């Protein structure tokens with residue numbers, strides 16, 4: 001889809017040649033180099049996974065993938081690329097949903113997968129220092145026996161890397177409780193676009209020594225440098241967690257429910273997630289989580305998943321049960337039913353329904369994903385307006401658009417509006433844009449709540465950022481990366 005907008009890597013950049021490859025081979029172990037060029041001659045199926053994004057929507061044409069093992073190796077590669085004007089795409093777990101992690105043309109892919117060691121953990125302060133290529137789930141497993149949790153959690157946890165999470169400023173399922181990575185990341189080690197190593201890997205909670213440079217790399221999507229290590233604050237593990245899935249007769253009940261839940265659960269509320277009926281049905285159809293009984297979902301227009309995390313099980317359970325009782329016994333109940341998890345496996349099943357929606361949609365068809373911030377009260381309107389618009393274009397049919405789905409982080413005002421189609425087509429893309437971006441602008445929302453801009457939304461940045469801000473962003477990019485080698489064509493046009 002982005003190709004049709006005429007996006008391509010800048011002509012000023014060069015492809016990797018055999019001369020470049022010989023240089024890379026002289027500084028890296030043979031196992032760190034994949035290339036279709038001689039003398040390496042890797043088969044294309046070794047390069048394919050690095051050239052194609054998770055959705056199968058964005059495809060690059062890199063002839064070489066490098067997987068360095070140390071920050072010094074990263075630095076040497078980047079220095080060479082800067083001198084030779086070779087574009088670089090930093091790649092983590094390649095789970096990004098905006099086409100940022102694959103090349104637009106034949107840029108070099110620099111994968112962080114081989115930089116995957118924990119460097120240190122301070123169990124008193126809860127500060128973890130880890131290589132950027134550590135997989136989020138591996139870090140969760142590392143801190144769990146030490147009674148800590150990672151401050152973020154997302155459906156892609158088994159593949160995404162902490163460096164990729166920081167580069168995208170990933171939000172996810174715990175943001176409501178632990179806030180964004182702009183708060184929990186304490187320090188970074190970054191290789192700048194000229195190969196210089198910026199060592200800001202501090203482990204200080206407080207550090208007001210002028211401009212907070214690390215913040216620029218959080219959410220920069222690899223356009224300002226390559227993150228090679230992260231220092232991050234991990235909260236103490238909650239002593240008790242529970243969750244409940246609530247079936248609602250009307251969408252209009254979501255806001256009053258959120259108010260009630262916030263007030264009644266107060267400090268133990270840790271997630272308030274939303275699924276519309278289509279999202280729920282697709283999750284069930286594709287075996288994500290465990291379906292509620294038929295009788296429980298009858299007449300439900302949407303669902304809310306509430307999670308609690310606290311210090312004392314009896315206290316938390318009492319609060320949750322009191323809340324449920326109150327909700328069900330009200331004169332005009334906000335919910336039809338609520339199913340509370342009774343054990344860890346039910347807890348996982350309930351989360352599976354919500355976390356599994358993205359996976360379910362990918363099994364159903366090709367997804368156009370709009371990750372937007374809009375007022376919660378408009379979530380349903382946004383989904384309905386999009387469906388009506390597609391209907392008016394005659395596109396709501398099984399061989400074109402199958403479903404328009406709404407779900408997301410309701411507690412953070414973040415709607416995932418997904419349009420599930422039989423195939424990616426220009427006709428559908430033209431019907432969706434700028435329609436959806438104008439809808440977001442009307443609500444003074446954001447065209448990217450948590451997934452980033454990547455290659456998908458560079459043309460849409462202006463719907464959420466004014467000309468002064470975009471001008472400053474371009475100046476910052478120019479200072480860090482005057483030759484434009486770092487993830488070209490991403491974030492900024």
Ligand code: FAD
Nearest residue numbers: 092093094095096100155161163164165167171172222227
């Ligand atoms: P990649 O996809 O490899 O890269 C993403 C971007 O970061 C690219 O621009 C890349 O160039 C850059 N990058 C990667 N590593 C580095 C580095 N070390 N230095 C500099 N730049 C780098 N996102 C959310 O925010 N919340 C969610 O709840 C969520 N759930 C998801 C569920 C599923 C099933 C899937 C498939 C995706 C989900 N995502 C979610 C999107 C995605 O997982 C996140 O954006 C994640 O943070 C990307 O990490 P990654 O390691 O896969 O990065």
Ligand code: 2HG
Nearest residue numbers: 155355358369408416418
């Ligand atoms: C989620 O919250 C992710 O499940 C993915 O951010 C959303 O696929 C999507 O649109």
Ligand code: ZN
Nearest residue numbers: 172409416450
């Ligand atoms: Zn999300």
